Amino acid sequence: MSQLKNSDPQVFELIKEEEIRQKEVLEMIPSENYTSAAVMEALGSVLTNKYSEGYPKKRYYQGNKIVDSVETLAQERAKKLFGVPYVNVQPYSGSPANAEIYMSLLEPLKDKIMGLSLAFGGHLTHGAPVSFSGKYFKTVAYELSEHGLLDYDKIFEIAKSERPKIIVCGATAYPRIIDFKKFGEIADEVEAFLLADISHIAGLIVAGVHPSPAPYADIIMTTTHKTLRGPRGAMIMVTEKGLLEDTELAEKIDKAVFPGFQGGPHDNQTAAIAVALEEAGKPEFQKYGQQVVKNAKALALELKKFDFDMVSGGTDNHLILIDLGSKKVNGAVAAYALEVAGIVVNKNAVPNDTMPPFYPSGIRLGTPAITTRGMKEREMVKIAAWINTVLNEVHGEQVPDTKETRSAFWKIFRTKAKENENLLKIAGEIKELTQKFPLP
Numbered sequence: 280m281s282q283l284k285n286s287d288p289q290v291f292e293l294i295k296e297e298e299i300r301q302k303e304v305l306e307m308i309p310s311e312n313y314t315s316a317a318v319m320e321a322l323g324s325v326l327t328n329k330y331s332e333g334y335p336k337k338r339y340y341q342g343n344k345i346v347d348s349v350e351t352l353a354q355e356r357a358k359k360l361f362g363v364p365y366v367n368v369q370p371y372s373g374s375p376a377n378a379e380i381y382m383s384l385l386e387p388l389k390d391k392i393m394g395l396s397l398a399f400g401g402h403l404t405h406g407a408p409v410s411f412s413g414k415y416f417k418t419v420a421y422e423l424s425e426h427g428l429l430d431y432d433k434i435f436e437i438a439k440s441e442r443p444k445i446i447v448c449g450a451t452a453y454p455r456i457i458d459f460k461k462f463g464e465i466a467d468e469v470e471a472f473l474l475a476d477i478s479h480i481a482g483l484i485v486a487g488v489h490p491s492p493a494p495y496a497d498i499i500m501t502t503t504h505k506t507l508r509g510p511r512g513a514m515i516m517v518t519e520k521g522l523l524e525d526t527e528l529a530e531k532i533d534k535a536v537f538p539g540f541q542g543g544p545h546d547n548q549t550a551a552i553a554v555a556l557e558e559a560g561k562p563e564f565q566k567y568g569q570q571v572v573k574n575a576k577a578l579a580l581e582l583k584k585f586d587f588d589m590v591s592g593g594t595d596n597h598l599i600l601i602d603l604g605s606k607k608v609n610g611a612v613a614a615y616a617l618e619v620a621g622i623v624v625n626k627n628a629v630p631n632d633t634m635p636p637f638y639p640s641g642i643r644l645g646t647p648a649i650t651t652r653g654m655k656e657r658e659m660v661k662i663a664a665w666i667n668t669v670l671n672e673v674h675g676e677q678v679p680d681t682k683e684t685r686s687a688f689w690k691i692f693r694t695k696a697k698e699n700e701n702l703l704k705i706a707g708e709i710k711e712l713t714q715k716f717p718l719p
């Protein structure tokens with residue numbers, strides 16, 4: 280980045296600092312990953328200069344012959360990888376992609392979306408009242424069972440009585456396999472469209488370690504930057520089943536993306552998606568996906584030895600959701616202390632959480648990024664022990680009830696954590712470990 284260093288040393292320094300941070304910590308936020316250098320090169324290419332509203336061979340601007348080839352290549356690779364007949368690779372990210380899907384099928388303020396409740400691991404865009412999805416459409420939410428699992432009988436019951444036009448399956452914080460076949464049967468029974476939001480698990484599906492929704496869903500949406508390990512972005516796919524149900528579904532999606540919701544696509548992002556899809560089609564990626572799950576399972580097994588209370592008792596995929604109620608530590612406190620120690624996770628609500636979303640009772644952690652660095656089961660044993668030590672250091676640190684007492688608590692707690700010798704010692708050990716596992 281010699282050009283940037285000369286022309287804007289301030290931004291250059293900030294990027295360098297972030298690079299060092301990413302190198303020296305264990306990135307364990309399950310929605311994050313490290314892209315390859317090839318993906319970054321495509322993202323930083325001259326394609327960022329181009330405007331190309333429309334679709335291949337149907338553009339509103341001149342000069343798009345090459346961009347057409349880039350977009351077509353991304354489409355073809357996605358279709359092959361996910362086994363679908365149609366894909367739109369233009370959505371800027373996952374949230375706009377979901378908005379575009381709703382726009383293509385639903386009448387605002389009239390039709391109903393049914394999705395997993397935000398408090399139980401659904402995404403904001405699955406009908407949460409604070410998001411456009413809850414503000415502009417009717418919604419009904421399903422929750423998890425007392426064991427932290429999807430309850431398909433209950434979901435069917437709700438769908439029968441509420442008659443949603445679209446059922447969303449997929450989550451941001453669900454550690455188990457999703458039974459897409461059952462969701463497909465439910466959607467068929469109530470004559471709803473089934474949208475599988477596979478943002479979190481797309482890479483696992485490609486690697487064959489999570490079943491694919493392609494035979495059962497009408498529409499599949501995925502972000503491209505999580506387990507799929509591409510640039511930030513998203514894709515909307517229509518399945519054979521979706522096209523049988525509505526022969527115009529693909530055109531409706533295209534129109535909703537452009538001109539319905541977006542203007543010019545980010546062609547540099549499209550090229551980077553194409554690169555990531557090519558990488559994901561390689562045998563090494565299969566091994567990567569398998570290792571992501573092996574690592575998550577190994578980590579869960581170790582955490583169990585320290586009596587951590589995991590939602591659903593463990594994991595089948597890339598993520599673990601820990602309920603810290605029994606450890607008497609608030610999730611926000613735990614996430615802060617873990618970061619001081621060099622382990623980056625996120626605070627997260629757990630099913631039936633009694634705490635507000637900013638101070639939830641749990642943390643969510645995952646293995647996609649550390650697996651990209653080459654870490655295996657042996658490292659998971661160490662990580663579980665570090666997590667246990669950190670949480671023992673902050674045992675009993677609960678967040679006070681009122682706003683005023685909370686800010687005083689945080690001031691004291693932050694200083695205490697940053698001066699805690701055991702946390703700092705772990706941060707040093709992690710810095711040493713991470714040097715053996717370079718970023719791509």
Ligand SMILES: Cc1ncc(COP(=O)(O)O)c(C=O)c1O
Pocket residue numbers: 310372373374375402404449450451476477478479502512
């Ligand atoms: C299941 C799911 N859908 C959609 C999104 C939204 O993606 P983005 O953050 O790119 O808008 C996310 C992001 O976390 C997600 O987990």
